[in-house]
Amino acid sequence: MPAHQRSAGAGYNPTSQERYVDAIDGISIPPPNYRVLVVLCVDTSSSMRGEAISKLNDALHSWAHSMNNHSMAASTEFALITFGAGGVLKWRGTESFDPRSDRTPFVSAREFTAPVLPADGVTPLTKAVRLGIDVIEARKRQLTQERVTWRRPLMWLVTDGRPTDDQGHFTPDWQPLAGEIRALEQRRKLTLFAIGVPPIDAVGQETLRQLAPDNYRIYGEFDFNDILILLERSVEDPNRSIRTAEWKES
Amino acid sequence: MPAAEAAARRPAGQVGRPRWRVRGATMQGYDHVRSGSWCEDAFAHTHLPFDDPSRPDIHILAVADGAGSRTRSADGSRLAVSTALSVVERGIRAHWQPESAPDWAALLQHLSDQVITTFLDVARAVGGGDQAVGDFATTLTTVVLAHPVVGYFSVGDGFVIIRTGSGGRSNLHLVDSAVAAAEDASSTTFLTSNTAGAVRVSAIYDEAITGAFLSTDGLAYTTLARGEDGQLSLVEEPMVDTVFRLLDRDDFDPLGLLRLLQRDDVIAATQDDTTLLAAVLRP
Numbered sequence: 001m002p003a004h005q006r007s008a009g010a011g012y013n014p015t016s017q018e019r020y021v022d023a024i025d026g027i028s029i030p031p032p033n034y035r036v037l038v039v040l041c042v043d044t045s046s047s048m049r050g051e052a053i054s055k056l057n058d059a060l061h062s063w064a065h066s067m068n069n070h071s072m073a074a075s076t077e078f079a080l081i082t083f084g085a086g087g088v089l090k091w092r093g094t095e096s097f098d099p100r101s102d103r104t105p106f107v108s109a110r111e112f113t114a115p116v117l118p119a120d121g122v123t124p125l126t127k128a129v130r131l132g133i134d135v136i137e138a139r140k141r142q143l144t145q146e147r148v149t150w151r152r153p154l155m156w157l158v159t160d161g162r163p164t165d166d167q168g169h170f171t172p173d174w175q176p177l178a179g180e181i182r183a184l185e186q187r188r189k190l191t192l193f194a195i196g197v198p199p200i201d202a203v204g205q206e207t208l209r210q211l212a213p214d215n216y217r218i219y220g221e222f223d224f225n226d227i228l229i230l231l232e233r234s235v236e237d238p239n240r241s242i243r244t245a246e247w248k249e250s
Numbered sequence: 251m252p253a254a255e256a257a258a259r260r261p262a263g264q265v266g267r268p269r270w271r272v273r274g275a276t277m278q279g280y281d282h283v284r285s286g287s288w289c290e291d292a293f294a295h296t297h298l299p300f301d302d303p304s305r306p307d308i309h310i311l312a313v314a315d316g317a318g319s320r321t322r323s324a325d326g327s328r329l330a331v332s333t334a335l336s337v338v339e340r341g342i343r344a345h346w347q348p349e350s351a352p353d354w355a356a357l358l359q360h361l362s363d364q365v366i367t368t369f370l371d372v373a374r375a376v377g378g379g380d381q382a383v384g385d386f387a388t389t390l391t392t393v394v395l396a397h398p399v400v401g402y403f404s405v406g407d408g409f410v411i412i413r414t415g416s417g418g419r420s421n422l423h424l425v426d427s428a429v430a431a432a433e434d435a436s437s438t439t440f441l442t443s444n445t446a447g448a449v450r451v452s453a454i455y456d457e458a459i460t461g462a463f464l465s466t467d468g469l470a471y472t473t474l475a476r477g478e479d480g481q482l483s484l485v486e487e488p489m490v491d492t493v494f495r496l497l498d499r500d501d502f503d504p505l506g507l508l509r510l511l512q513r514d515d516v517i518a519a520t521q522d523d524t525t526l527l528a529a530v531l532r533p
Contacts, residue, residue, distance in 0.1 A: 016501040023496055024506045028487040029472050029515040071280050074518045149476060229285075 043159035045084030060114035083128035085120035160197035274527035275507035290316035315466035317387035326386030354453035401453030413461030
């Protein structure tokens, strides 16, 4: 019998079972004092037009809905960064804004909403990933002031093409980035997961393989919604490789 | 403490009756339930009654947390707690008996080495060689209750809390924790790591000790908070206090511990397998 139904009864003596249920349910549990920072770094270049961007938008909406009520929602924050249409952009909900702004794109997973992303433009992947690293560091500084700690930040990179500069020329400027990411991962400052979207070419695949040697997969081997499963496991243990781990639901 | 003195502290007619009431529970994290995976936490405890009434009975408690990324971590945590119990029990029976906290600490230091060596030997044999040992990666926290001494050794990020007197936050003491902060929170030392210098060993003598609580890191986020100085301490209203008070009661149904671990706010705060093992001194 729930406590509110019992309390009115004159002379009611709760059983020991009911007393312990009340005691357990009455324990005060503090809200999580740590955050999991997750950056979604998503390609919205013109090559994503059609089925790819449509699937990505569907998956983002479905994913946002799943995350809003997920048990991880209280401790997880998402930042969406896109590269392609409009250049490199930060997002909060359905609003995009200048990447040079000091405003953080991180929002609680409880409040995370997905915009409808257009596909256009070139593929400034390197600039977007660097922005992702910067927003993580900025958010960590804010959390330090708020006396909230964090677990190792995670970045998910989703792309179908080779990195370009702002003019659309293929560029090797991602190569130093691979070394920087390795260094961050060794210092436990980041774990990067890279998802290649077909028809990503061999050079594009090799780029992602070098950016995320242990955490690179091709879309089609799994659905975008499977990222949620991988995310849960990567939050539990960022050292878990998605190339070798048994990650798929049985 | 001399053995005769220990015997004198035991209520008459209660030789063989455990001095401590010990209860524990463990719960798979959400991801493990969803994927049908084993719980990678494990706990165990044992009671060493002695026929000789001059010996205070002893309880050995252990919790372990297998590394999520390792293929046999669930085996590792179970192997760790069972190894700890058998090695420590044998050691205590063979070396009986330390009389002071420093002597207990010295004995536990010695036994912790044996526990790690035995664990690695078994993992090597079961796994099929040196290369497989890392697959059994796990933490281990072991507590020995030999009232009024509480001793422990720990590898990794488990934690131990002791209650003195009738409890309340001011009478709860975080005696051991290595829960790391920030990015380091996801990494720790395992029995399969280089454990040289990484084993924390201590023993405390206090007549006022009335409870001991040990847990893997899963519950750290519901129990511990980091201050401005970076030091960990108990949260303002520690749930451990209520757990002790419930265990003090003869009629407490220990299923309540599972109810606690299944609470939505506990699951939201932990995102991991959770384990608690608590002991209260019987009146």
